[in-house]
Amino acid sequence: xxxxxxxxxxxxxxxFGATGFVGTLTAEYxxxxxxxxxxxxxxxxxxxxxxxxxxxxxxxxxxxxxxVLEADVSDPVSLRALAGHARVLATTVGPYLTYGEELVAxxxxxxxxxxxxxxxxxxxxxxxxxxxxxxxETGARLVHACGFDSIPHDLGAYFTVAQLPEGVPLTVDxxxxxxxxxxxGTFASALNQFSRGPRMLAAARDRRRHEPRLLGxxxxxxxxxxxxxxxxxxxxxxxxxxxxQVVVRSARALERYGPDxxxxxxxxxxxxxxxxxxxxxxxxxxxxxxxxxxxxxLSGRLQPGDGPSAERRxxxxxxxxxxxxxxxxxxxxxxxxxxxxxxxxxxxxxxSALSLAFDDLPATAGQVTTAVAMGDALIERLRKAGxxxxxxxxx
Numbered sequence: 001x002x003x004x005x006x007x008x009x010x011x012x013x014x015x016f017g018a019t020g021f022v023g024t025l026t027a028e029y030x031x032x033x034x035x036x037x038x039x040x041x042x043x044x045x046x047x048x049x050x051x052x053x054x055x056x057x058x059x060x061x062x063x064x065x066x067x068v069l070e071a072d073v074s075d076p077v078s079l080r081a082l083a084g085h086a087r088v089l090a091t092t093v094g095p096y097l098t099y100g101e102e103l104v105a106x107x108x109x110x111x112x113x114x115x116x117x118x119x120x121x122x123x124x125x126x127x128x129x130x131x132x133x134x135x136x137e138t139g140a141r142l143v144h145a146c147g148f149d150s151i152p153h154d155l156g157a158y159f160t161v162a163q164l165p166e167g168v169p170l171t172v173d174x175x176x177x178x179x180x181x182x183x184x185g186t187f188a189s190a191l192n193q194f195s196r197g198p199r200m201l202a203a204a205r206d207r208r209r210h211e212p213r214l215l216g217x218x219x220x221x222x223x224x225x226x227x228x229x230x231x232x233x234x235x236x237x238x239x240x241x242x243x244x245q246v247v248v249r250s251a252r253a254l255e256r257y258g259p260d261x262x263x264x265x266x267x268x269x270x271x272x273x274x275x276x277x278x279x280x281x282x283x284x285x286x287x288x289x290x291x292x293x294x295x296x297x298l299s300g301r302l303q304p305g306d307g308p309s310a311e312r313r314x315x316x317x318x319x320x321x322x323x324x325x326x327x328x329x330x331x332x333x334x335x336x337x338x339x340x341x342x343x344x345x346x347x348x349x350x351x352s353a354l355s356l357a358f359d360d361l362p363a364t365a366g367q368v369t370t371a372v373a374m375g376d377a378l379i380e381r382l383r384k385a386g387x388x389x390x391x392x393x394x395x
Contacts, residue, residue, distance in 0.1 A: 013039075014088070014089050015040070016071065017044055018042035018044055027053060031057045041064060041086075044064060045070070047068060050069075054061075076237065083112045086113065088114075089115070090114075090349060095120065096116055096144075101126070104127050104130075111139045113143070116144050118242075119149030121244045123144075125193055127142065129206055131367070132210075139365045141368055142366065142368070144348050148318065148345045149242055150370070151370050152335040152387075153335075155335065158379075161261075164322065164326045168326045170261050172261075172323070173231075173266065175323075176318070176319075178316075178318040179316050179393040180316030214349045219251035220248065221244035221247060223240070224236070226277070228240055231332075232268055233270070234270050250369045253369070258326065314339070316343075317337070318337055318340040321392065322335075329343050332388075334388060334392045347385050351385055361373065361375075
């Protein structure tokens with residue numbers, strides 16, 4: 001569909017939640033890597049904190065001019081004003097199920113492109129049902145999961161499919177390895193989702209009722225079972241994250257994924273005792289999240305806005321290996337980078353905003369994935385920023 005003509009906005013990009021931990025890293029990245037002439041602003045509840053952030057950026061010589069905008073998630077009027085100021089509005093303010101919908105609605109109404117870091121399936125499904133139609137009418141692109149959830153997996157599967165024959169059934173398996181901490185916001189979102197199983201399933205069913213049927217093609221993401229994956233030399237544990245859902249939505253939207261596409265998503269663990277321990281730990285956290293006192297105690301261990309030191313982040317890394325098959329061919333690919341929970345998430349988030357603001361992209365609108373909205377352009381940006389996308393040798 002053709003995008004409607006846009007009114008001129010004062011800013012190309014507005015970063016909401018800029019004074020939080022990941023928000024500050026994103027602001028620093030934008031200041032250091034933004035193209036000449038970028039009109040951008042930081043936004044949040046506290047003008048004093050925003051002004052101090054702006055002064056640090058300017059004082060470090062990393063931003064000649066940064067706007068400051070006040071807005072509060074509890075004030076829908078301020079959020080609608082915020083959406084009216086931006087061509088692209090990127091928000092780090094989560095958990096998104098608690099704080100996110102008013103801003104999605106404001107962007108959908110204003111025709112403003114929206115980005116977030118949500119890994120919350122329930123939130124993403126609810127936003128599709130409630131705001132996708134309006135966003136299509138105004139030309140707004142609503143792009144969720146623009147950090148470690150789910151860019152390496154979504155774009156990695158997209159990159160892998162591009163190495164395989166066209167017009168044939170394809171399978172892709174993703175194997176995630178990482179060394180690093182989850183962000184406080186990610187942990188809070190995960191705990192919230194763990195405690196909302198029935199409502200999460202209900203939102204997914206409601207979405208399926210609203211989504212158009214896929215005619216003549218199929219795209220699925222079965223959970224798979226724990227197994228030893230000889231193709232990557234590791235124990236493979238199914239990962240119940242939003243990532244496979246995002247990959248399948250890209251596959252549904254893009255015919256390049258073939259007539260019958262299947263994706264499976266795993267954590268790759270080298271040693272069996274660690275695999276067993278990881279399953280037990282995940283089960284314990286899930287069980288504890290069902291009990292309000294235990295959930296509150298867990299929430300206090302890592303607060304949103306908290307994060308590790310630069311030295312700790314410098315030692316962190318991630319690697320996602322993909323095994324793709326189709327048309328009698330098998331291909332191995334890899335997406336890899338540094339600290340997944342903070343530094344690389346901020347990089348991915350900032351580059352996504354810059355891509356929506358400046359790149360020559362396919363004509364899309366409504367709730368779309370990073371592969372559908374930005375695809376090759378974002379891969380090229382991330383490669384230039386130091387994230388690896390490569391065809392790898394098999395075992």
